[in-house]
Amino acid sequence: MAYFETLAELSARAGQTVAASDWVEITQQHIDLFAEATGDRQWIHVDAERARQGPFGSTIAHGFLTLSLLPRFLESAIEIGGSGMGINYGLNRVRFMAPVPVGSRLRGHFKLLASEPIDRSGVQYTWELTVEREGHDKPVCVAESLVRQYP
Numbered sequence: 001m002a003y004f005e006t007l008a009e010l011s012a013r014a015g016q017t018v019a020a021s022d023w024v025e026i027t028q029q030h031i032d033l034f035a036e037a038t039g040d041r042q043w044i045h046v047d048a049e050r051a052r053q054g055p056f057g058s059t060i061a062h063g064f065l066t067l068s069l070l071p072r073f074l075e076s077a078i079e080i081g082g083s084g085m086g087i088n089y090g091l092n093r094v095r096f097m098a099p100v101p102v103g104s105r106l107r108g109h110f111k112l113l114a115s116e117p118i119d120r121s122g123v124q125y126t127w128e129l130t131v132e133r134e135g136h137d138k139p140v141c142v143a144e145s146l147v148r149q150y151p
Contacts, residue, residue, distance in 0.1 A: 001076065010112070031046065057101070087150075097140060109132060
């Protein structure tokens with residue numbers, strides 16, 4: 001985990017890769033719970049028998065499930081002393097570049113693209129998140145995320 005004493009200390013790292021998260025294993029239970037919460041029950045996600053015969057050889061995680069792990073990745077990768085609250089402000093760009101078969105282990109790599117002061121002494125960070133699948137060269141997801149952090 002990367003630790004920064006202040007928002008300003010993190011801001012000084014703009015243009016650099018700052019941290020990588022812990023690994024997260026994607027289980028069928030994660031996939032099923034996401035399908036239930038979102039109503040996206042496409043067979044490639046929830047029907048293990050049919051998915052074995054499909055193009056990926058097993059069920060795969062929803063792209064949006066992978067993306068929804070961003071806060072979990074960020075929490076295990078970066079800590080900012082004196083930070084009171086962080087808010088997801090949105091996304092500029094997202095690409096799902098490779099499937100995530102059930103049982104995969106993923107982690108996020110964070111590059112700080114930009115840092116801008118905002119109201120109430122906060123900072124808006126623009127992050128490039130690259131989600132890596134263990135044992136594979138091609139990322140499964142690349143996203144540009146905006147996070148507002150306040151003291």
